[in-house]
Amino acid sequence: MKLSKNKLDSKIILVTGANAGIGKAAAVEYAKQGAKVILLGRNIESLEHVYDEISELNCDEPMISLMDLEKADGNDYQMVFENMMNEFGKLDGLLLNAGVLGDRSPIAHYDSETWVQTIHVNLTAQFLLTKALLPALYGSDNASVIFTSSGVGKIGKAFWGAYSVSKFGVEALSQILSLEHDDQSSIRFNCINPGATKTKMRKQAYPYEDETALKEPVELMDKYVWLMSDESKGITGQSIDCQ
């Protein structure tokens, strides 16, 4: 799939976990394709690096939204929504990309605190942010919400514990939202599974593998742009693999 330039002209798109890995690659590519990108993350220094990288490309100036999805409360979500409405009056795209790996251990030994934290960041926070931003997404002519799934979000895998469970939950959340909006052609919800990709999380999951065989995040971007763009209008309730 080869994309021409400016697939996302004048779209307002929020990317979570925009400071690193796949989220960073998506934020930069969305900006290159003409979008105004809101970079959401918890680490201001690395968010500012992405901000600078986009600014140096002469793309539309991005914005930073500092938020820790583990700690955020109702007021923080309300603030993201209000800032969005005050600045733009709508939101065209939401890439729910931020996630944590949790423990790689059997359920019998899984640390309970890590379980709660992993489910919260990977699933509950996705629900809270989507719910808070739905009214802004309704203001778009063609809004696209993309959840980030995983191979272990479709088939359970031993030792993947809360991560696997959270990704099953994300698949369900996306399908439910899609069905609940089946009478509204202006908004769609899909999952994307990046597949094995060279990032910090992949290294944490497989510290001893040969990284040279892995995809770089930038190699996924044709699909990430397509699913965010008007070219994929009508696609909803799907789970798309980048394998």
Ligand code: NDP
């Ligand atoms: P990274 O570890 O590089 O990126 C994870 C991102 O999530 C980082 O930006 C991280 O921020 C952010 N994040 C984690 N916790 C929080 C939090 N509490 N608040 C805000 N942001 C947070 O990994 P990937 O790029 O690989 O992961 C991106 C997505 O892709 C994830 O949802 C992952 O599950 C999924 N995925 C990845 C695969 C792969 O092979 N890489 C395969 C299948 C799915 P910070 O830098 O501050 O920690």
